Amino acid sequence: MNAFLSVLGRDLRLACRDGAGAWMVLGFFAVGVAVFPLGIGPEPQVLARVAPGVLWAMALLSAMLSFDALFEDDFRDGSLEPMLTGALAPETLVLAKALSHWLVTGLPLCLAAPLLGFLLHLPHAAMPVLFVSLLLGTPALSLLGTLGAALALGARRATVLLALMVLPLAAPVLIFGAGAVDLAVAGLAPGSPLLILGGMALALLAVCPVAAAAALRQAVE
Protein backbone atom coordinates (compact mmCIF):
# COMPACT_ATOMS: atom_id res chain seq x y z
CA MET A 1 0.00 0.00 0.00
CA ASN A 2 2.85 2.37 0.86
CA ALA A 3 4.57 1.60 -2.42
CA PHE A 4 1.28 2.16 -4.24
CA LEU A 5 0.82 5.55 -2.58
CA SER A 6 4.41 6.60 -3.23
CA VAL A 7 4.15 5.79 -6.96
CA LEU A 8 0.79 7.54 -7.12
CA GLY A 9 2.13 10.57 -5.26
CA ARG A 10 5.19 10.74 -7.48
CA ASP A 11 3.12 10.60 -10.67
CA LEU A 12 0.66 13.21 -9.40
CA ARG A 13 3.53 15.52 -8.39
CA LEU A 14 5.10 15.08 -11.83
CA ALA A 15 1.74 15.83 -13.45
CA CYS A 16 1.25 18.97 -11.30
CA ARG A 17 4.73 20.27 -11.99
CA ASP A 18 4.11 19.85 -15.72
CA GLY A 19 0.47 20.91 -15.57
CA ALA A 20 0.23 21.32 -19.34
CA GLY A 21 -0.63 17.64 -19.91
CA ALA A 22 -4.05 17.63 -18.26
CA TRP A 23 -4.97 21.03 -19.69
CA MET A 24 -4.00 19.93 -23.16
CA VAL A 25 -6.25 16.88 -22.93
CA LEU A 26 -9.12 19.07 -21.74
CA GLY A 27 -8.38 21.54 -24.53
CA PHE A 28 -8.45 18.76 -27.10
CA PHE A 29 -11.76 17.53 -25.68
CA ALA A 30 -13.30 21.02 -25.88
CA VAL A 31 -11.99 21.82 -29.36
CA GLY A 32 -12.97 18.38 -30.64
CA VAL A 33 -16.54 18.76 -29.34
CA ALA A 34 -16.76 22.32 -30.71
CA VAL A 35 -15.73 21.13 -34.16
CA PHE A 36 -18.89 19.02 -34.51
CA PRO A 37 -21.41 21.89 -34.65
CA LEU A 38 -19.15 23.55 -37.22
CA GLY A 39 -19.37 20.43 -39.34
CA ILE A 40 -22.99 19.44 -38.66
CA GLY A 41 -24.67 22.83 -38.41
CA PRO A 42 -26.23 24.76 -35.52
CA GLU A 43 -29.76 23.25 -35.38
CA PRO A 44 -30.41 22.53 -31.66
CA GLN A 45 -32.50 19.39 -32.34
CA VAL A 46 -29.80 17.82 -34.50
CA LEU A 47 -27.07 18.67 -31.99
CA ALA A 48 -29.11 17.33 -29.08
CA ARG A 49 -29.65 14.10 -30.99
CA VAL A 50 -25.91 13.53 -31.62
CA ALA A 51 -24.67 15.04 -28.32
CA PRO A 52 -24.42 11.82 -26.25
CA GLY A 53 -22.46 10.02 -28.94
CA VAL A 54 -20.22 13.00 -29.74
CA LEU A 55 -19.39 13.68 -26.08
CA TRP A 56 -18.65 10.05 -25.35
CA ALA A 57 -16.62 9.45 -28.53
CA MET A 58 -14.60 12.61 -27.90
CA ALA A 59 -13.99 11.62 -24.26
CA LEU A 60 -12.74 8.26 -25.54
CA LEU A 61 -10.40 9.90 -28.06
CA SER A 62 -9.16 12.49 -25.54
CA ALA A 63 -8.32 9.76 -23.04
CA MET A 64 -6.62 7.81 -25.84
CA LEU A 65 -4.29 10.73 -26.64
CA SER A 66 -2.77 10.82 -23.19
CA PHE A 67 -1.74 7.20 -22.74
CA ASP A 68 1.49 7.03 -24.69
CA ALA A 69 3.41 9.03 -22.06
CA LEU A 70 2.19 6.81 -19.20
CA PHE A 71 5.25 4.54 -19.05
CA GLU A 72 7.34 6.06 -21.83
CA ASP A 73 9.22 8.63 -19.69
CA ASP A 74 10.05 6.11 -16.95
CA PHE A 75 11.07 3.61 -19.63
CA ARG A 76 13.37 6.09 -21.42
CA ASP A 77 15.16 7.41 -18.32
CA GLY A 78 15.59 3.89 -16.97
CA SER A 79 13.53 4.29 -13.80
CA LEU A 80 10.95 1.70 -14.87
CA GLU A 81 13.28 -1.28 -14.57
CA PRO A 82 14.24 -0.78 -10.91
CA MET A 83 10.55 -0.11 -10.14
CA LEU A 84 9.66 -3.50 -11.61
CA THR A 85 12.51 -5.45 -10.06
CA GLY A 86 12.07 -3.81 -6.64
CA ALA A 87 9.72 -4.70 -3.82
CA LEU A 88 6.74 -3.28 -5.72
CA ALA A 89 4.52 -5.81 -7.52
CA PRO A 90 4.15 -4.80 -11.19
CA GLU A 91 0.36 -5.12 -10.81
CA THR A 92 0.46 -2.48 -8.07
CA LEU A 93 2.54 -0.20 -10.27
CA VAL A 94 0.00 -0.59 -13.08
CA LEU A 95 -2.89 0.19 -10.72
CA ALA A 96 -1.11 3.30 -9.42
CA LYS A 97 -0.42 4.45 -12.98
CA ALA A 98 -4.03 3.86 -14.03
CA LEU A 99 -5.35 5.73 -11.00
CA SER A 100 -3.02 8.66 -11.56
CA HIS A 101 -4.03 8.78 -15.23
CA TRP A 102 -7.68 8.80 -14.21
CA LEU A 103 -7.18 11.55 -11.63
CA VAL A 104 -5.23 13.70 -14.08
CA THR A 105 -7.37 13.21 -17.22
CA GLY A 106 -10.45 11.04 -16.56
CA LEU A 107 -11.87 13.10 -13.71
CA PRO A 108 -11.40 16.46 -15.50
CA LEU A 109 -13.14 14.95 -18.56
CA CYS A 110 -16.11 13.92 -16.36
CA LEU A 111 -16.33 17.43 -14.92
CA ALA A 112 -15.97 19.20 -18.27
CA ALA A 113 -18.42 17.01 -20.21
CA PRO A 114 -21.67 18.52 -18.76
CA LEU A 115 -20.40 22.03 -19.59
CA LEU A 116 -19.77 20.95 -23.17
CA GLY A 117 -23.19 19.30 -23.09
CA PHE A 118 -24.70 22.78 -22.86
CA LEU A 119 -22.90 23.73 -26.07
CA LEU A 120 -24.55 20.77 -27.81
CA HIS A 121 -28.02 21.46 -26.34
CA LEU A 122 -28.04 18.22 -24.40
CA PRO A 123 -31.32 18.16 -22.40
CA HIS A 124 -30.68 19.16 -18.78
CA ALA A 125 -32.29 15.99 -17.47
CA ALA A 126 -29.56 13.96 -19.18
CA MET A 127 -26.66 15.90 -17.60
CA PRO A 128 -26.42 13.84 -14.39
CA VAL A 129 -26.55 10.63 -16.41
CA LEU A 130 -23.76 11.92 -18.67
CA PHE A 131 -21.66 12.71 -15.60
CA VAL A 132 -22.32 9.36 -13.91
CA SER A 133 -21.76 7.37 -17.11
CA LEU A 134 -18.39 9.08 -17.60
CA LEU A 135 -17.57 8.60 -13.92
CA LEU A 136 -18.10 4.85 -14.37
CA GLY A 137 -16.65 4.65 -17.88
CA THR A 138 -13.47 6.70 -17.69
CA PRO A 139 -11.82 4.40 -15.08
CA ALA A 140 -12.48 1.54 -17.51
CA LEU A 141 -10.83 3.57 -20.28
CA SER A 142 -7.88 4.40 -18.02
CA LEU A 143 -7.38 0.70 -17.25
CA LEU A 144 -7.63 -0.31 -20.91
CA GLY A 145 -5.27 2.48 -21.94
CA THR A 146 -2.76 1.48 -19.28
CA LEU A 147 -2.78 -2.02 -20.73
CA GLY A 148 -2.35 -0.59 -24.24
CA ALA A 149 0.50 1.66 -23.11
CA ALA A 150 2.27 -1.28 -21.48
CA LEU A 151 1.86 -3.38 -24.63
CA ALA A 152 3.04 -0.62 -26.98
CA LEU A 153 5.96 0.42 -24.77
CA GLY A 154 9.04 0.82 -26.96
CA ALA A 155 7.12 0.19 -30.19
CA ARG A 156 7.48 2.19 -33.36
CA ARG A 157 4.66 4.75 -33.86
CA ALA A 158 3.33 3.87 -30.42
CA THR A 159 0.55 6.51 -30.29
CA VAL A 160 -1.25 5.35 -33.43
CA LEU A 161 -0.64 1.71 -32.54
CA LEU A 162 -2.16 2.27 -29.11
CA ALA A 163 -5.31 3.81 -30.56
CA LEU A 164 -5.62 1.01 -33.12
CA MET A 165 -5.36 -1.61 -30.35
CA VAL A 166 -7.45 0.01 -27.64
CA LEU A 167 -10.33 1.60 -29.59
CA PRO A 168 -11.92 -1.73 -30.64
CA LEU A 169 -11.46 -3.05 -27.09
CA ALA A 170 -13.10 0.11 -25.72
CA ALA A 171 -16.12 -0.16 -28.05
CA PRO A 172 -18.37 -1.78 -25.39
CA VAL A 173 -17.60 1.03 -22.92
CA LEU A 174 -18.55 3.62 -25.55
CA ILE A 175 -21.73 1.73 -26.48
CA PHE A 176 -23.07 1.47 -22.93
CA GLY A 177 -21.86 4.93 -21.91
CA ALA A 178 -23.42 6.77 -24.83
CA GLY A 179 -26.40 4.39 -24.71
CA ALA A 180 -27.17 5.33 -21.11
CA VAL A 181 -27.17 9.04 -22.02
CA ASP A 182 -29.32 8.29 -25.08
CA LEU A 183 -31.88 6.56 -22.87
CA ALA A 184 -31.89 9.53 -20.50
CA VAL A 185 -32.44 11.92 -23.44
CA ALA A 186 -35.39 9.77 -24.51
CA GLY A 187 -36.77 9.98 -20.98
CA LEU A 188 -36.16 6.31 -20.16
CA ALA A 189 -34.41 4.84 -17.12
CA PRO A 190 -30.68 4.46 -17.82
CA GLY A 191 -30.09 2.11 -14.87
CA SER A 192 -29.17 -1.09 -16.68
CA PRO A 193 -26.48 0.28 -19.03
CA LEU A 194 -24.97 2.16 -16.09
CA LEU A 195 -24.85 -1.05 -14.06
CA ILE A 196 -23.24 -2.88 -16.99
CA LEU A 197 -20.74 -0.02 -17.33
CA GLY A 198 -19.82 -0.38 -13.67
CA GLY A 199 -19.53 -4.13 -14.09
CA MET A 200 -17.19 -3.69 -17.04
CA ALA A 201 -15.03 -1.29 -15.04
CA LEU A 202 -14.75 -3.88 -12.26
CA ALA A 203 -13.96 -6.69 -14.72
CA LEU A 204 -11.25 -4.57 -16.34
CA LEU A 205 -9.93 -3.78 -12.86
CA ALA A 206 -9.38 -7.52 -12.45
CA VAL A 207 -7.97 -8.26 -15.93
CA CYS A 208 -5.96 -5.21 -17.03
CA PRO A 209 -3.39 -4.96 -14.18
CA VAL A 210 -2.40 -8.62 -14.62
CA ALA A 211 -2.10 -8.36 -18.40
CA ALA A 212 -0.34 -4.99 -18.27
CA ALA A 213 2.11 -6.28 -15.67
CA ALA A 214 2.97 -9.19 -17.98
CA ALA A 215 3.51 -6.72 -20.84
CA LEU A 216 5.74 -4.49 -18.66
CA ARG A 217 7.92 -7.45 -17.65
CA GLN A 218 8.35 -8.28 -21.34
CA ALA A 219 9.24 -4.68 -22.13
CA VAL A 220 12.16 -4.46 -19.71
CA GLU A 221 13.44 -7.99 -20.39
Added chain:
Amino acid sequence: MIDPASPYLSYVAAAYGACAVVLGGMTWRAWRGWRRVRDAWDRVQRRDRP
Protein backbone atom coordinates in the same frame (compact mmCIF):
# COMPACT_ATOMS: atom_id res chain seq x y z
CA MET B 1 -28.12 -24.94 -60.82
CA ILE B 2 -27.72 -21.19 -60.69
CA ASP B 3 -30.13 -19.36 -62.98
CA PRO B 4 -28.17 -17.12 -65.41
CA ALA B 5 -31.20 -14.84 -65.79
CA SER B 6 -31.41 -14.07 -62.06
CA PRO B 7 -31.22 -10.37 -61.18
CA TYR B 8 -28.86 -11.30 -58.34
CA LEU B 9 -26.32 -12.95 -60.64
CA SER B 10 -23.88 -10.03 -60.59
CA TYR B 11 -23.92 -9.92 -56.77
CA VAL B 12 -23.31 -13.66 -56.52
CA ALA B 13 -20.52 -13.40 -59.09
CA ALA B 14 -18.96 -10.49 -57.20
CA ALA B 15 -19.09 -12.38 -53.89
CA TYR B 16 -17.45 -15.50 -55.36
CA GLY B 17 -14.99 -13.25 -57.17
CA ALA B 18 -14.09 -11.58 -53.87
CA CYS B 19 -13.67 -15.05 -52.38
CA ALA B 20 -11.32 -15.99 -55.25
CA VAL B 21 -9.34 -12.76 -54.85
CA VAL B 22 -8.95 -13.19 -51.07
CA LEU B 23 -8.06 -16.90 -51.16
CA GLY B 24 -5.84 -16.43 -54.21
CA GLY B 25 -4.13 -13.41 -52.72
CA MET B 26 -3.46 -15.23 -49.45
CA THR B 27 -2.03 -18.20 -51.37
CA TRP B 28 0.16 -15.98 -53.53
CA ARG B 29 1.52 -14.11 -50.53
CA ALA B 30 2.15 -17.28 -48.52
CA TRP B 31 3.98 -18.93 -51.40
CA ARG B 32 6.00 -15.80 -52.24
CA GLY B 33 7.09 -15.59 -48.61
CA TRP B 34 8.29 -19.18 -48.65
CA ARG B 35 10.10 -18.76 -52.00
CA ARG B 36 11.99 -15.76 -50.60
CA VAL B 37 13.32 -17.66 -47.62
CA ARG B 38 13.78 -21.08 -49.24
CA ASP B 39 17.23 -20.54 -50.79
CA ALA B 40 18.72 -19.00 -47.65
CA TRP B 41 17.18 -21.83 -45.61
CA ASP B 42 18.73 -24.48 -47.91
CA ARG B 43 22.15 -22.81 -47.58
CA VAL B 44 21.86 -22.84 -43.77
CA GLN B 45 20.85 -26.51 -43.89
CA ARG B 46 23.81 -27.47 -46.11
CA ARG B 47 26.18 -25.67 -43.77
CA ASP B 48 24.68 -27.34 -40.69
CA ARG B 49 24.90 -30.85 -42.20
CA PRO B 50 27.73 -30.97 -44.74
Added chain:
Amino acid sequence: MEPARFVALCGRVLPFAVALAVAMLAAGLLFSLALSPADYQQGESVRIMYVHVPAAWMALFVYALVAVLGGVGLAFGHALAFHAARAAAPLGAAFALLCLVSGSLWGKPMWGAWWVWDARLTSMLLLFFLYLGQIALSGAFDRQARGDRAAAVLALVGCVNLPVVKFSVDWWHTLHQPASVFKFGGPSIDPSMLLPLLLMAGAFKAVFFALWLIRTRTAVAASRVAAARLAGGAR
Protein backbone atom coordinates in the same frame (compact mmCIF):
# COMPACT_ATOMS: atom_id res chain seq x y z
CA MET C 1 10.47 -28.96 -32.19
CA GLU C 2 13.76 -28.41 -33.94
CA PRO C 3 13.41 -26.07 -36.97
CA ALA C 4 14.91 -28.49 -39.52
CA ARG C 5 12.58 -31.30 -38.52
CA PHE C 6 9.54 -29.05 -38.50
CA VAL C 7 10.30 -27.67 -41.97
CA ALA C 8 10.84 -31.20 -43.31
CA LEU C 9 7.60 -32.38 -41.72
CA CYS C 10 5.71 -29.45 -43.24
CA GLY C 11 7.15 -30.33 -46.64
CA ARG C 12 5.79 -33.86 -46.30
CA VAL C 13 2.32 -32.89 -45.01
CA LEU C 14 1.81 -29.95 -47.36
CA PRO C 15 0.97 -31.87 -50.59
CA PHE C 16 -1.82 -33.72 -48.78
CA ALA C 17 -3.11 -30.50 -47.21
CA VAL C 18 -3.15 -28.75 -50.61
CA ALA C 19 -4.86 -31.71 -52.28
CA LEU C 20 -7.51 -31.78 -49.55
CA ALA C 21 -8.07 -28.02 -49.83
CA VAL C 22 -8.44 -28.15 -53.63
CA ALA C 23 -10.79 -31.15 -53.49
CA MET C 24 -12.95 -29.62 -50.74
CA LEU C 25 -13.08 -26.29 -52.54
CA ALA C 26 -14.10 -27.95 -55.80
CA ALA C 27 -16.85 -29.95 -54.07
CA GLY C 28 -17.99 -26.88 -52.12
CA LEU C 29 -18.19 -24.70 -55.23
CA LEU C 30 -19.99 -27.44 -57.17
CA PHE C 31 -22.66 -27.80 -54.49
CA SER C 32 -23.00 -24.11 -53.65
CA LEU C 33 -23.26 -22.90 -57.25
CA ALA C 34 -24.74 -25.84 -59.15
CA LEU C 35 -26.26 -28.59 -57.01
CA SER C 36 -28.27 -26.51 -54.55
CA PRO C 37 -31.62 -24.77 -55.09
CA ALA C 38 -32.33 -21.06 -55.03
CA ASP C 39 -34.11 -19.80 -51.92
CA TYR C 40 -37.85 -19.23 -52.36
CA GLN C 41 -37.51 -15.83 -50.68
CA GLN C 42 -34.03 -14.60 -51.52
CA GLY C 43 -33.62 -16.23 -54.91
CA GLU C 44 -30.12 -16.84 -56.17
CA SER C 45 -28.60 -14.34 -53.74
CA VAL C 46 -28.75 -17.02 -51.03
CA ARG C 47 -25.64 -18.52 -52.66
CA ILE C 48 -23.61 -15.65 -51.19
CA MET C 49 -24.30 -17.22 -47.79
CA TYR C 50 -22.01 -20.16 -48.68
CA VAL C 51 -19.09 -17.70 -48.79
CA HIS C 52 -20.25 -15.26 -46.13
CA VAL C 53 -21.08 -17.58 -43.23
CA PRO C 54 -18.01 -19.86 -43.51
CA ALA C 55 -15.80 -16.76 -43.70
CA ALA C 56 -17.40 -15.46 -40.48
CA TRP C 57 -16.84 -18.82 -38.77
CA MET C 58 -13.22 -18.88 -39.90
CA ALA C 59 -12.58 -15.32 -38.69
CA LEU C 60 -13.84 -16.26 -35.21
CA PHE C 61 -12.08 -19.64 -35.18
CA VAL C 62 -8.72 -18.15 -36.20
CA TYR C 63 -8.98 -15.43 -33.54
CA ALA C 64 -9.53 -18.08 -30.87
CA LEU C 65 -6.67 -20.11 -32.36
CA VAL C 66 -4.32 -17.10 -32.21
CA ALA C 67 -5.26 -16.55 -28.56
CA VAL C 68 -4.71 -20.23 -27.67
CA LEU C 69 -1.35 -20.27 -29.47
CA GLY C 70 -0.36 -17.05 -27.71
CA GLY C 71 -1.34 -18.54 -24.36
CA VAL C 72 0.66 -21.70 -25.08
CA GLY C 73 3.62 -19.59 -26.15
CA LEU C 74 3.48 -17.45 -23.01
CA ALA C 75 3.01 -20.42 -20.68
CA PHE C 76 5.62 -22.79 -22.15
CA GLY C 77 7.86 -20.42 -24.11
CA HIS C 78 7.59 -22.42 -27.32
CA ALA C 79 8.89 -20.36 -30.23
CA LEU C 80 6.83 -22.54 -32.58
CA ALA C 81 3.56 -21.40 -30.98
CA PHE C 82 4.49 -17.76 -31.56
CA HIS C 83 5.48 -18.48 -35.17
CA ALA C 84 2.16 -20.26 -35.72
CA ALA C 85 0.20 -17.40 -34.12
CA ARG C 86 1.97 -14.81 -36.26
CA ALA C 87 1.30 -16.93 -39.36
CA ALA C 88 -2.40 -17.32 -38.56
CA ALA C 89 -3.42 -13.74 -37.68
CA PRO C 90 -3.30 -12.19 -41.21
CA LEU C 91 -5.25 -15.18 -42.55
CA GLY C 92 -7.96 -14.55 -39.96
CA ALA C 93 -8.04 -10.86 -40.89
CA ALA C 94 -8.47 -11.83 -44.55
CA PHE C 95 -11.41 -14.07 -43.67
CA ALA C 96 -12.98 -11.24 -41.64
CA LEU C 97 -12.54 -8.92 -44.62
CA LEU C 98 -14.07 -11.52 -46.96
CA CYS C 99 -17.01 -11.83 -44.57
CA LEU C 100 -17.52 -8.04 -44.60
CA VAL C 101 -17.24 -7.77 -48.39
CA SER C 102 -19.58 -10.70 -49.07
CA GLY C 103 -21.96 -9.39 -46.41
CA SER C 104 -22.02 -6.05 -48.18
CA LEU C 105 -22.66 -7.78 -51.53
CA TRP C 106 -25.49 -9.74 -49.89
CA GLY C 107 -26.87 -6.65 -48.18
CA LYS C 108 -27.24 -4.60 -51.37
CA PRO C 109 -29.92 -6.81 -52.99
CA MET C 110 -31.53 -7.84 -49.65
CA TRP C 111 -31.48 -4.62 -47.64
CA GLY C 112 -31.04 -2.17 -50.51
CA ALA C 113 -27.82 -0.76 -49.07
CA TRP C 114 -24.16 -1.69 -49.32
CA TRP C 115 -23.71 -1.34 -45.59
CA VAL C 116 -26.24 -1.70 -42.81
CA TRP C 117 -25.26 -1.36 -39.15
CA ASP C 118 -26.62 -4.80 -38.50
CA ALA C 119 -25.54 -6.32 -35.18
CA ARG C 120 -23.64 -9.19 -36.79
CA LEU C 121 -21.91 -7.08 -39.44
CA THR C 122 -20.92 -4.53 -36.80
CA SER C 123 -19.41 -7.22 -34.55
CA MET C 124 -17.46 -8.56 -37.52
CA LEU C 125 -16.20 -5.05 -38.32
CA LEU C 126 -14.93 -4.72 -34.73
CA LEU C 127 -13.31 -8.16 -34.98
CA PHE C 128 -11.57 -7.00 -38.17
CA PHE C 129 -10.24 -3.94 -36.30
CA LEU C 130 -9.08 -6.19 -33.45
CA TYR C 131 -7.15 -8.21 -36.03
CA LEU C 132 -5.56 -5.03 -37.42
CA GLY C 133 -4.36 -4.02 -33.94
CA GLN C 134 -3.10 -7.55 -33.34
CA ILE C 135 -1.06 -7.60 -36.57
CA ALA C 136 0.24 -4.05 -36.08
CA LEU C 137 1.39 -4.81 -32.52
CA SER C 138 3.21 -8.02 -33.42
CA GLY C 139 5.16 -6.18 -36.12
CA ALA C 140 5.88 -2.95 -34.21
CA PHE C 141 9.05 -3.92 -32.37
CA ASP C 142 12.64 -4.29 -33.45
CA ARG C 143 12.83 -7.47 -31.40
CA GLN C 144 10.37 -10.01 -32.83
CA ALA C 145 10.22 -11.90 -29.52
CA ARG C 146 8.82 -8.79 -27.80
CA GLY C 147 6.21 -8.31 -30.53
CA ASP C 148 5.19 -11.96 -30.26
CA ARG C 149 4.72 -11.81 -26.50
CA ALA C 150 2.89 -8.48 -26.53
CA ALA C 151 0.59 -9.74 -29.30
CA ALA C 152 -0.09 -12.90 -27.30
CA VAL C 153 -1.20 -10.85 -24.28
CA LEU C 154 -3.40 -8.70 -26.53
CA ALA C 155 -4.94 -11.78 -28.17
CA LEU C 156 -5.83 -13.26 -24.78
CA VAL C 157 -7.41 -10.00 -23.60
CA GLY C 158 -9.20 -9.61 -26.94
CA CYS C 159 -10.55 -13.15 -26.72
CA VAL C 160 -12.00 -12.47 -23.27
CA ASN C 161 -13.41 -9.20 -24.63
CA LEU C 162 -15.00 -10.73 -27.72
CA PRO C 163 -18.22 -11.98 -26.01
CA VAL C 164 -18.54 -8.55 -24.34
CA VAL C 165 -18.24 -6.88 -27.76
CA LYS C 166 -20.90 -9.24 -29.15
CA PHE C 167 -23.23 -8.58 -26.21
CA SER C 168 -22.74 -4.82 -26.35
CA VAL C 169 -23.31 -4.64 -30.11
CA ASP C 170 -26.52 -6.68 -29.75
CA TRP C 171 -27.71 -4.31 -27.00
CA TRP C 172 -26.72 -1.29 -29.10
CA HIS C 173 -28.64 -2.69 -32.04
CA THR C 174 -31.85 -3.16 -30.06
CA LEU C 175 -31.45 0.37 -28.65
CA HIS C 176 -31.15 1.90 -32.13
CA GLN C 177 -33.49 -0.51 -33.91
CA PRO C 178 -33.84 0.59 -37.55
CA ALA C 179 -37.39 0.93 -38.92
CA SER C 180 -37.45 -2.30 -40.90
CA VAL C 181 -34.74 -4.64 -42.01
CA PHE C 182 -34.95 -7.84 -43.93
CA LYS C 183 -34.19 -10.60 -41.43
CA PHE C 184 -32.26 -13.39 -43.00
CA GLY C 185 -31.32 -16.80 -41.68
CA GLY C 186 -34.38 -18.52 -40.23
CA PRO C 187 -34.38 -20.74 -37.18
CA SER C 188 -33.92 -23.84 -39.33
CA ILE C 189 -32.07 -24.33 -42.56
CA ASP C 190 -33.06 -26.72 -45.31
CA PRO C 191 -30.75 -29.77 -45.74
CA SER C 192 -30.28 -28.90 -49.41
CA MET C 193 -28.61 -25.68 -48.24
CA LEU C 194 -26.90 -27.14 -45.19
CA LEU C 195 -24.74 -29.48 -47.28
CA PRO C 196 -23.10 -26.76 -49.45
CA LEU C 197 -22.69 -24.60 -46.36
CA LEU C 198 -20.86 -27.33 -44.47
CA LEU C 199 -18.80 -28.24 -47.54
CA MET C 200 -17.69 -24.63 -47.99
CA ALA C 201 -16.94 -24.37 -44.26
CA GLY C 202 -14.76 -27.48 -44.56
CA ALA C 203 -13.12 -26.10 -47.69
CA PHE C 204 -12.24 -22.81 -45.97
CA LYS C 205 -10.83 -24.72 -43.04
CA ALA C 206 -8.71 -26.90 -45.35
CA VAL C 207 -7.47 -23.87 -47.31
CA PHE C 208 -6.62 -22.13 -44.05
CA PHE C 209 -4.75 -25.19 -42.80
CA ALA C 210 -2.63 -25.46 -45.97
CA LEU C 211 -1.79 -21.73 -45.99
CA TRP C 212 -1.12 -21.73 -42.25
CA LEU C 213 1.31 -24.61 -42.75
CA ILE C 214 3.16 -22.70 -45.48
CA ARG C 215 3.29 -19.48 -43.47
CA THR C 216 4.39 -21.16 -40.25
CA ARG C 217 7.12 -23.01 -42.16
CA THR C 218 8.25 -19.69 -43.66
CA ALA C 219 8.33 -18.04 -40.22
CA VAL C 220 10.30 -20.92 -38.67
CA ALA C 221 12.81 -20.98 -41.54
CA ALA C 222 13.17 -17.19 -41.58
CA SER C 223 13.92 -16.98 -37.88
CA ARG C 224 16.50 -19.78 -38.20
CA VAL C 225 18.11 -17.99 -41.17
CA ALA C 226 18.19 -14.71 -39.25
CA ALA C 227 19.82 -16.45 -36.28
CA ALA C 228 22.41 -18.03 -38.58
CA ARG C 229 23.15 -14.62 -40.14
CA LEU C 230 23.64 -13.09 -36.69
CA ALA C 231 25.98 -15.93 -35.68
CA GLY C 232 27.84 -15.59 -39.00
CA GLY C 233 28.22 -11.84 -38.52
CA ALA C 234 29.60 -12.31 -35.00
CA ARG C 235 32.18 -14.83 -36.12
